[in-house]
Amino acid sequence: MRIVVFCCFMLMVSALAAVSAEAETRYVSDQISVTLRRGPGTEYKILKSLPTGAAVEFLEEEENYLKVRTKGGSEGYVLKQYISAQLPKAYVVARLEKQLVQLQQRMADVAKGAEAWKGEKVELQRQLADVQQAFNRGKAKHSSLAKQYQTLQDGAKNVAELLNERDRLKAENEKYATDLAQLRQDNDDILRKAIVKWFLAGAGVLFLGWLIGKQSRTRKRAF
Structure with a gap:
């Protein structure tokens, strides 16, 4: 900081x-x-x-x-x-105060954005949970069918049909895995952006507040 x-x-x-x-x-x-x-x-x-x-x-x-x-x-x-050669202190302080107000407004906007992000995060987490559940169901179904396939293969019955079903479920399982990875990436990106915005806005307000205080003390000593 x-x-x-x-x-x-x-x-x-x-x-x-x-x-x-x-x-x-x-x-x-x-x-x-x-x-x-x-x-x-x-x-x-x-x-x-x-x-x-x-x-x-x-x-x-x-x-x-x-x-x-x-x-x-x-x-x-x-x-x-x-x-x-220097701008009068009163004008410097007034300019800094104006910049401080602008930064405070930006912080308020960032705070509103953070609230919206929280809602979006909840929705993404819900979607992530749905995909995770679907992925688990597909995985369990795939495992069950794999066992059935082995049984049928041993009995030499309906081999072609079972192979087709296995391939279909495998493709479905891969799709769920891809969706899950994408949702996780989106969630991480949103979190990083929100942290950076909060950090920059906070640093700007802290600096301007300190600088205004210093200018005000210097002006008081001058008088």
Whole structure:
């Protein structure tokens, strides 16, 4: 379980690192509103205010200011102390909470599927029992006829008829054996799939719950 959680964490870190390398997108820091000015100083005209979490494209750095471009195409300067290369924690937590809800829904769907699988398993077990009984009856009948065949063979009577009956029962017996093997295979396949679904859903929920808790604690310490 720990190995699965660690692997998922490393994949998410790698994905975030790849996104950071491809784009120079930065964000307005937590719980503030930043002014976008025409030049790098308070004497320049304010173009607009940027709310927390607003994504801007980093263009260049000039002393205490960064030149940026907004999604609307406006270019200007903001104090670099209010701009971060990381998405604000509140947005990260909200995104993770949304993913957690989605995983919980998937778990609920898997649980419903498991209930349906239980019913299907009961039906397969019933069919398996029927085939097993038929197989046993055929086997007993085949054994009885084999004895009769031996008796008739010894008496040299109705040999051809007995041979035909023996062959028919042998073919029937082989069919029962084939059906039994197929039902056993189907039952094993269903069981394996259900176990894998439960394991993956549980691991995902455990990881996201842990990550949200960690993000929440980090945010509390920051405040």
